[in-house]
Amino acid sequence: MYAEIISIGDEILIGQVVNTNSAWLAEQLNLLGIKIAQITVVADIPANIIKSLDDASIRADLILITGGLGPTKDDRTKQTLCKYFNTKLVLNNDVYEDIEKFFAIRGIPITELNRKQAEVPENCKIFRNKTGTAPGMWFEKNGKVFVSMPGVPFEMKEMMRKYVLAEITNHFKTEAIFHKTILTQGKGESFLSDLIEEWETNLPDFIKLAYLPSPGIVRLRLSAYGKEKSKLISEVEKQVEKLKNIIPEFIYGYDNETLEEIVGNLLKSKNKTLSIAESCTGGYISHKITGISGSSDYFAGAVICYSNDVKINELGVSPVNIEKQGAVSEEVVIEMAKGVKEKLKTDYAVATSGIAGPTGGTDKKPIGTTWIAIASPHNVFAQKFLFGNNRERNIQRASITALNMLRKEILKNI
Amino acid sequence: MYAEIISIGDEILIGQVVNTNSAWLAEQLNLLGIKIAQITVVADIPANIIKSLDDASIRADLILITGGLGPTKDDRTKQTLCKYFNTKLVLNNDVYEDIEKFFAIRGIPITELNRKQAEVPENCKIFRNKTGTAPGMWFEKNGKVFVSMPGVPFEMKEMMRKYVLAEITNHFKTEAIFHKTILTQGKGESFLSDLIEEWETNLPDFIKLAYLPSPGIVRLRLSAYGKEKSKLISEVEKQVEKLKNIIPEFIYGYDNETLEEIVGNLLKSKNKTLSIAESCTGGYISHKITGISGSSDYFAGAVICYSNDVKINELGVSPVNIEKQGAVSEEVVIEMAKGVKEKLKTDYAVATSGIAGPTGGTDKKPIGTTWIAIASPHNVFAQKFLFGNNRERNIQRASITALNMLRKEILKNI
Numbered sequence: 001m002y003a004e005i006i007s008i009g010d011e012i013l014i015g016q017v018v019n020t021n022s023a024w025l026a027e028q029l030n031l032l033g034i035k036i037a038q039i040t041v042v043a044d045i046p047a048n049i050i051k052s053l054d055d056a057s058i059r060a061d062l063i064l065i066t067g068g069l070g071p072t073k074d075d076r077t078k079q080t081l082c083k084y085f086n087t088k089l090v091l092n093n094d095v096y097e098d099i100e101k102f103f104a105i106r107g108i109p110i111t112e113l114n115r116k117q118a119e120v121p122e123n124c125k126i127f128r129n130k131t132g133t134a135p136g137m138w139f140e141k142n143g144k145v146f147v148s149m150p151g152v153p154f155e156m157k158e159m160m161r162k163y164v165l166a167e168i169t170n171h172f173k174t175e176a177i178f179h180k181t182i183l184t185q186g187k188g189e190s191f192l193s194d195l196i197e198e199w200e201t202n203l204p205d206f207i208k209l210a211y212l213p214s215p216g217i218v219r220l221r222l223s224a225y226g227k228e229k230s231k232l233i234s235e236v237e238k239q240v241e242k243l244k245n246i247i248p249e250f251i252y253g254y255d256n257e258t259l260e261e262i263v264g265n266l267l268k269s270k271n272k273t274l275s276i277a278e279s280c281t282g283g284y285i286s287h288k289i290t291g292i293s294g295s296s297d298y299f300a301g302a303v304i305c306y307s308n309d310v311k312i313n314e315l316g317v318s319p320v321n322i323e324k325q326g327a328v329s330e331e332v333v334i335e336m337a338k339g340v341k342e343k344l345k346t347d348y349a350v351a352t353s354g355i356a357g358p359t360g361g362t363d364k365k366p367i368g369t370t371w372i373a374i375a376s377p378h379n380v381f382a383q384k385f386l387f388g389n390n391r392e393r394n395i396q397r398a399s400i401t402a403l404n405m406l407r408k409e410i411l412k413n414i
Numbered sequence: 415m416y417a418e419i420i421s422i423g424d425e426i427l428i429g430q431v432v433n434t435n436s437a438w439l440a441e442q443l444n445l446l447g448i449k450i451a452q453i454t455v456v457a458d459i460p461a462n463i464i465k466s467l468d469d470a471s472i473r474a475d476l477i478l479i480t481g482g483l484g485p486t487k488d489d490r491t492k493q494t495l496c497k498y499f500n501t502k503l504v505l506n507n508d509v510y511e512d513i514e515k516f517f518a519i520r521g522i523p524i525t526e527l528n529r530k531q532a533e534v535p536e537n538c539k540i541f542r543n544k545t546g547t548a549p550g551m552w553f554e555k556n557g558k559v560f561v562s563m564p565g566v567p568f569e570m571k572e573m574m575r576k577y578v579l580a581e582i583t584n585h586f587k588t589e590a591i592f593h594k595t596i597l598t599q600g601k602g603e604s605f606l607s608d609l610i611e612e613w614e615t616n617l618p619d620f621i622k623l624a625y626l627p628s629p630g631i632v633r634l635r636l637s638a639y640g641k642e643k644s645k646l647i648s649e650v651e652k653q654v655e656k657l658k659n660i661i662p663e664f665i666y667g668y669d670n671e672t673l674e675e676i677v678g679n680l681l682k683s684k685n686k687t688l689s690i691a692e693s694c695t696g697g698y699i700s701h702k703i704t705g706i707s708g709s710s711d712y713f714a715g716a717v718i719c720y721s722n723d724v725k726i727n728e729l730g731v732s733p734v735n736i737e738k739q740g741a742v743s744e745e746v747v748i749e750m751a752k753g754v755k756e757k758l759k760t761d762y763a764v765a766t767s768g769i770a771g772p773t774g775g776t777d778k779k780p781i782g783t784t785w786i787a788i789a790s791p792h793n794v795f796a797q798k799f800l801f802g803n804n805r806e807r808n809i810q811r812a813s814i815t816a817l818n819m820l821r822k823e824i825l826k827n828i
Binding site for chain 2: 012013014015016018019020022024025026027029030035036038039040041042043048052055142162180207212256278282283284285286287289290291293294295298299300301302303304305306307309310314343344345346357358359378391392395
């Protein structure tokens, strides 16, 4: 079964907006086992929209359309859909109520343009929009399904999650599907694939594996397709258990978890606190930790020590060590971790010191050289890494690696 | 004149990769005054590629194709292009040399698949690829131009900047064009458009204005189209001067500058140093500052003070002020700025304290309430802001606002 995605929007055609809607929709449909034949971005011009609908319905059974439904553009796109599906606009009272409520909550008077958003094509199924004003529409024509949704990403996603994905599953009676993503840290894609080659080769035919890499992280997504969901779940879980025995040290979580959430939850549940001393990561670890609402429960704070003076005066790093070993060294990063832990009176501390690049590398310490230290209630240790040449990626990889080292150390102490 | 963009790539159709290439290409073409009629993503299947080329050439004069040229997929796409343009593959010695060099530098043996990347269609113009192995190709057919480029974003961008944009300008003899972007901070799009309404209305017909908003920032892009480039430049500069008189307090820079670069350059040129005390921004300002290579010349470091204890013990904030005024208050944020400046012995300091949300708001201090303080060699002051409900955006807006306040204060002292 094939689907197509049509995005209507001048913002995309002038390059002002990246088409993230299509990527998200493509992923959602793929997770249902539906392949995408083509993605098309067209201008908000009736003839172009109709041509793209015609073309898509030749190749696909399901056509998802986003955009073109804003209050100012509404008329044209909806009239075009009416013409295409041979129907007319009628007032929908439910939608009108939603729009009234939307404006009442915000204390804004409802405009004539918004009022017209309650007029919908007579022969379509309506999806109410609780986060915006344009409703979604489900049309059927010659055995093909067309779904028109707003272009605002969070409105479209809410509508998909709440109604459209379920309708698609019902209508097309797609197979049962189960996905589970295993999150790994510490090894690149090719090394990982060597390690798990035998496991991968022996996966049953109905389970597919996808490698999804990003700086410092490789996500392994298992997708099982079949008749009985319960069987798919148990088989996937069996495979995950096998994988856990092969690469236990690289798995840190599952599905949509993040390292900063996992670390935060561990600290919170154990009533422990954290401080950070950041040199090369320059505040990025703290930024990730404080991105989580409620992090003030366990995160005391950090010292960003970009100068040697700050390392010495604020964290008690020995000037002799900086002189003899350099700021990027095991001795210094361990002193940084100990220093910030003591000063901010926390149970755990993380410290980073490295050469982020693109300048500052030497033969002995090339760009990408990074020391990371962890201090726990009864332990302190450091590890050296050699990342790459790109400053931004080095900062990301060092931060991810530090969070995972911290996670492992917390688990050891539980 | 119209162009179209065709992306060949399964990674985009399964939603694994967002199609940023298209957005970048669309922007580049728009900057040349070329409109995009349609963007299409197709699978790497000959029939689909040929259909999309046929369709695009009906609507457009220029068709840019990205992707489908990786060493493993190379054959199929190039053979398809050969068939479409009625030609055959021949070995290109320049390209072969480039590929040999590419592998020699990396110390990797050249494979048979890569060797075949040196075979190119006989009747096309070749763009050599200095950052990868697949060359670019320029075809002409029935008065239309087709350009095929690699899908790897940095290879494609390098090729566009180095060769393709100039070839397009030559071939299509596009008008002279000049763009200038004015960067503003401190007012939203609608408020700004009210302020500059008269100026905008009086812009000459050949100058277009685009509003490009992002959290905390609105970029105003002027695009002038005409015959003589020198005239366009002088007219745009004249309009920029006028605008500077209308909203001088909101303009912080031009074109691709960033606030962290501008602040960094100011500090560097004046030989001054900076420290930061971050509460609600949680390390994000430090992260932005340290994203700039060479920032260790002027950035001493920061104290991320997420707990009151750290504010009191590390920055010398008065416990009485925290008790009486709350941590999110003018008194506390000023003490934070003074404290970090003194402690880290810098010329300037920035401090932030606010309620990022989504919890922690009260009637008196709703979510989004943020105090920002600046300490300079002879001055210290704070300002209160009310941002929105979204944690991530609040952190971004507070950081951008703080950097701009710092910029203004440094300029006052010069």
